[in-house]
Amino acid sequence: MSLTVAYGALATGIVVWFILVMKLRSKPWEATAAAAPQGTGFSVSAKRIGLWIFLAVVTSLFCLFLSAYYMRMGQHAGHGSPMAAGDWKAIRDPTILWFNTVLLILGSVTMQSARASVAKSQVDQTRVRLFAAGLLTLAFLVGQWLAWSEIRYSEFFTPLNPAVAFFYVLTFVHALHLLGGLVVWARTFARSLRKDVELIDVRLSVELTSVYWHYLLLVWLGLFAVLLST
Amino acid sequence: MAFVAIADRDHEHALHDPQSFIRKYIWSQDHKVIAVQYALVAISIGLVALTMSVLMRLQLGFPDTFNIIAPQEYYQYITMHGMIMVIYLLTALFLGGFGNYLIPLMLGARDMVFPYLNMLSFWFYLLAVLVLVAGFFVPGGPTGAGWTLYPPQAVLPGTPGATWGIICMLASLAIFIVAFTMGGLNYVTTVLQARCRGMTFMRMPLSVWGIFMASILGLLAFPALFVSAIMMALDSLIGTSFFMPAVASMGEKTVHTGGSPLLFQHLFWFFGHPEVYIVALPAFGIVSDLLSTHARRNIFGYRMMVWAILAIGCLSFVVWAHHMYVSGMNPYFGFFFATTTLIIAVPTAIKVYNWVLTIWRGDVHLTVPMLFAIGFIFTFINGGLTGLFLGNVTVDVPLSGTYFVVAHFHMVMGVSPILVVFGAIYHWYPKITGRMFDEALGKFHFWMTFLGAYAIFLPMHYMGILGVPRRYYGYSDAIQFIPPSVHEANEWISISAMIVAATQLVFLYNLIHSYFKGPVADPNPWRATTLEWQTPQTPPKHGNWGKDLPEVHRWAYDYSVPGAPEDFIPQNVPHSDKTPVGREHGVPT
Numbered sequence: 001m002s003l004t005v006a007y008g009a010l011a012t013g014i015v016v017w018f019i020l021v022m023k024l025r026s027k028p029w030e031a032t033a034a035a036a037p038q039g040t041g042f043s044v045s046a047k048r049i050g051l052w053i054f055l056a057v058v059t060s061l062f063c064l065f066l067s068a069y070y071m072r073m074g075q076h077a078g079h080g081s082p083m084a085a086g087d088w089k090a091i092r093d094p095t096i097l098w099f100n101t102v103l104l105i106l107g108s109v110t111m112q113s114a115r116a117s118v119a120k121s122q123v124d125q126t127r128v129r130l131f132a133a134g135l136l137t138l139a140f141l142v143g144q145w146l147a148w149s150e151i152r153y154s155e156f157f158t159p160l161n162p163a164v165a166f167f168y169v170l171t172f173v174h175a176l177h178l179l180g181g182l183v184v185w186a187r188t189f190a191r192s193l194r195k196d197v198e199l200i201d202v203r204l205s206v207e208l209t210s211v212y213w214h215y216l217l218l219v220w221l222g223l224f225a226v227l228l229s230t
Numbered sequence: 231m232a233f234v235a236i237a238d239r240d241h242e243h244a245l246h247d248p249q250s251f252i253r254k255y256i257w258s259q260d261h262k263v264i265a266v267q268y269a270l271v272a273i274s275i276g277l278v279a280l281t282m283s284v285l286m287r288l289q290l291g292f293p294d295t296f297n298i299i300a301p302q303e304y305y306q307y308i309t310m311h312g313m314i315m316v317i318y319l320l321t322a323l324f325l326g327g328f329g330n331y332l333i334p335l336m337l338g339a340r341d342m343v344f345p346y347l348n349m350l351s352f353w354f355y356l357l358a359v360l361v362l363v364a365g366f367f368v369p370g371g372p373t374g375a376g377w378t379l380y381p382p383q384a385v386l387p388g389t390p391g392a393t394w395g396i397i398c399m400l401a402s403l404a405i406f407i408v409a410f411t412m413g414g415l416n417y418v419t420t421v422l423q424a425r426c427r428g429m430t431f432m433r434m435p436l437s438v439w440g441i442f443m444a445s446i447l448g449l450l451a452f453p454a455l456f457v458s459a460i461m462m463a464l465d466s467l468i469g470t471s472f473f474m475p476a477v478a479s480m481g482e483k484t485v486h487t488g489g490s491p492l493l494f495q496h497l498f499w500f501f502g503h504p505e506v507y508i509v510a511l512p513a514f515g516i517v518s519d520l521l522s523t524h525a526r527r528n529i530f531g532y533r534m535m536v537w538a539i540l541a542i543g544c545l546s547f548v549v550w551a552h553h554m555y556v557s558g559m560n561p562y563f564g565f566f567f568a569t570t571t572l573i574i575a576v577p578t579a580i581k582v583y584n585w586v587l588t589i590w591r592g593d594v595h596l597t598v599p600m601l602f603a604i605g606f607i608f609t610f611i612n613g614g615l616t617g618l619f620l621g622n623v624t625v626d627v628p629l630s631g632t633y634f635v636v637a638h639f640h641m642v643m644g645v646s647p648i649l650v651v652f653g654a655i656y657h658w659y660p661k662i663t664g665r666m667f668d669e670a671l672g673k674f675h676f677w678m679t680f681l682g683a684y685a686i687f688l689p690m691h692y693m694g695i696l697g698v699p700r701r702y703y704g705y706s707d708a709i710q711f712i713p714p715s716v717h718e719a720n721e722w723i724s725i726s727a728m729i730v731a732a733t734q735l736v737f738l739y740n741l742i743h744s745y746f747k748g749p750v751a752d753p754n755p756w757r758a759t760t761l762e763w764q765t766p767q768t769p770p771k772h773g774n775w776g777k778d779l780p781e782v783h784r785w786a787y788d789y790s791v792p793g794a795p796e797d798f799i800p801q802n803v804p805h806s807d808k809t810p811v812g813r814e815h816g817v818p819t
Contacts (some may be wrong), residue, residue, distance in 0.1 A: 011450055011545040028432040028785035029528065046343040046423040050415050053449065057411055061453035068457060071493050074474060087471065087487035134729065158485050165470040169460065 007063040011056055014061050024154065051208050055215050058177060062219055065170055066226060072162050073230065091163050093227055094150040100143035101224055106218040107136035108210075113125070116211040118203050127192050129206050130206065133213065137178060163228050170223050174216065248772065259345035260772050261330045264352045266662070267755050268326030270807070271352075275359050276319035277734075282311045289722025293704045304703040305374030306390050310365075312377030315397070316505065317361055317406060320647055324512040325410070325448065326355060328654060329417050329441045331662065335762035336438050338426025339779045340773045346364045349418065355411030358402045365391065365398035373399045378498055381473040381491045385466040387480055396466060397692075400459040404558050407452045407459075417445040420728045426761075428782030433639045433801065434787040436535055440515020443543040444508045451504035451547070465489065490679055494559055499550040506643050510813070513582055513650040519786070520653050521585055524600035524756045525592030525597040528787035531584045538584075540575035545574040555626045564623040565721065571621035575614070582611060589802040592792065593797070597756070598672035602653030605680040611674055613642025631701075634694025637687045645683040652737070658752030659741070661762060664769045667744040680805050682730035689719040757798045760786050764800050 018204065074192055114129035151157055151164065159165055188205040191197050248254045254262060286307050299307060330348065334341050340349045365372035374390030375383060383389045384396055423441045461472040473494040474486035522529045529535060542632045551567040585607055595601065616638040620626045629635060652675070658669050693716055698705070705712050754763040759815065766776045780802045789800040
């Protein structure tokens with residue numbers, strides 16, 4: 001659980017720091033402390049804040065999965081359990097994962113370029129790049145499917161091996177998050193195609209989608225590193 | 231950053247009032263309607279859990295008289311009672327119910343920032359409850375693994391509901407977590423972004439602070455339950471060995487290999503302990519507001535109260551293993567977690583002192599909400615003190631399997647929060663319905679519930695110290711160390727439990743009857759300062775505030791301000807030059 005506790009400490013640290021910045025030291029009962037009504041909220045959109053909070057939740061989820069992963073590997077050294085994780089048999093990760101990783105990196109880069117073009121109000125480039133980013137992500141998911149099939153039909157496939165089970169769970173949960181992202185991407189793309197919607201109105205959607213894409217790329221790089229190293 | 235400002239522009243909430251019945255009351259995006267929907271579902275499923283507890287008490291108090299529960303069903307009753315009360319009643323009611331109703335109104339907002347997501351949150355919650363209830367009707371019935379769902383027994387044959395029941399439970403929990411995440415995102419973002427002009431963080435009522443911090447805790451802690459639910463479902467369905475060790479069951483070796491039940495315990499309690507505070511922090515916040523309003527005193531130590539909420543929130547993530555002292559973990563771990571557990575008692579004690587000092591020499595009005603708030607202080611101190619016993623490893627080890635634990639957690643996270651729930655319902659009932667409840671019936675409800683709770687749970691401490699084991703279906707004469715007084719205590723507890731349960735019908739009657747026949751309520755019957763009492767209409771209409779949003783000029787606790795014409799000054803009243811300098815804060819001198 002150490003990973004998760006570290007994450008929890010970091011997250012709560014950020015919250016506390018953040019609230020400190022919000023002048024928690026003020027004395028609200030004093031009339032002079034707040035004579036003039038102050039502005040509220042932050043100068044960014046609620047959707048943007050909502051996304052970052054959601055990313056914190058997803059980070060918590062993956063940290064917990066990884067904590068479970070390492071704890072299951074090591075079988076609680078601290079608890080004096082006589083059982084080592086003898087049933088953990090490391091698997092050979094499918095080579096296609098490298099190719100998938102490149103696809104996801106390209107997807108993220110393309111999404112970033114779509115964000116740049118929407119900022120410059122280039123309608124056609126935005127549409128093309130947005131579409132390409134989605135396509136690359138779909139290709140990544142297909143690649144993951146191939147990786148699952150490869151393991152499924154390999155000699156070391158058995159749900160009893162926790163290494164296999166964790167491989168499926170981690171990659172599947174990540175893919176599920178990407179699928180959710182693709183739903184938002186599809187809405188954003190559809191809006192960008194509409195004639196009656198100005199580009200400025202999809203700018204925020206493109207920006208937030210790109211943030212989510214970069215985030216899931218980071219998560220994948222972390223997961224991939226863990227899978228490769230164990 | 232100019233382009234960001236344009237890109238970030240959010241459309242104002244439309245003020246058009248939905249007209250059709252379905253859009254207004256069923257498929258509604260209005261936070262007040264969603265709050266009531268949450269509350270009604272939570273109370274309904276809570277009544278199921280209450281009925282189950284009465285049936286269990288009939289069995290325990292009069293084992294040879296009533297044969298309603300078969301021995302193999304007893305664990306199912308325990309499990310469902312615990313899970314429903316903790317998750318589906320208390321969590322849902324405090325955050326989905328009060329959180330939804332109070333956050334926008336107390337902050338001067340028109341609605342939550344993501345109304346559609348808010349509506350989805352409720353419907354997912356309802357789905358979670360339906361899946362949970364479906365567990366009663368599947369082959370084998372609901373799971374009987376205990377509310378902690380510990381493997382390996384949760385998925386082994388021999389435990390009731392080990393096939394279908396446990397899957398229903400895990401699926402329901404997963405759906406609940408999705409629902410909560412949608413709701414929690416809304417609550418946190420609304421607090422951060424939708425406060426009206428002048429509503430700084432340090433002017434927010436403590437109710438909002440409590441709900442805000444509890445939502446953050448939930449967002450970070452519920453994923454642990456999600457992870458364990460998914461992994462246990464896989465262990466059960468396709469035979470993985472995340473948690474399932476190599477065990478023999480029914481005389482045969484199972485397919486599982488070296489899974490780790492302890493891993494589940496860590497994950498479960500990493501969620502489970504913050505869950506205690508997910509329920510407690512909103513209760514802390516709400517009770518602070520009730521005490522201040524009905525004692526006509528400003529809250530004592532507002533800043534300290536806020537800091538205590540933050541400190542409790544942070545510390546709640548590093549005490550989880552005090553639920554696992556008997557799991558065979560390294561004694562040094564126990565030492566660490568006992569220390570953090572004692573540390574978390576410090577901010578909690580600060581809050582208790584501040585509540586007491588708030589009502590000390592106050593103009594205490596013993597209204598129904600105030601009675602419940604004072605009842606909460608007593609009960610919480612009681613439950614908190616027994617927590618000091620159980621927080622220490624050496625004391626916990628002999629007590630952990632006994633009724634002492636049952637008494638402790640019912641006092642501290644069962645009765646205490648539910649007293650706040652009752653107090654809060656009575657307090658905000660006039661605002662929610664526009665009617666006053668029957669005061670006499672409310673007081674009857676309080677005294678019966680408060681005294682009844684002690685009649686039920688005080689004897690359990692005694693039973694626990696005698697070593698009476700919990701989770702037993704019956705205590706036959708063969709168990710020789712259990713004296714006859716325990717059987718008498720069990721009868722007494724059961725009769726008290728039935729009286730308390732019946733009293734809740736009076737509460738429901740009061741709510742329903744007053745809704746139709748109660749006198750029309752004053753818009754601000756408690757003469758409270760917070761914004762929800764200053765709405766142009768009672769109950770507030772869609773959009774809450776009419777044309778203009780309110781503007782806040784002061785904190786939420788300007789009660790009995792010297793020199794003021796009345797003993798309260800609402801938050802949206804500007805400061806007057808007539809108030810003497812240095813006497814604006816309302817502390818009687």
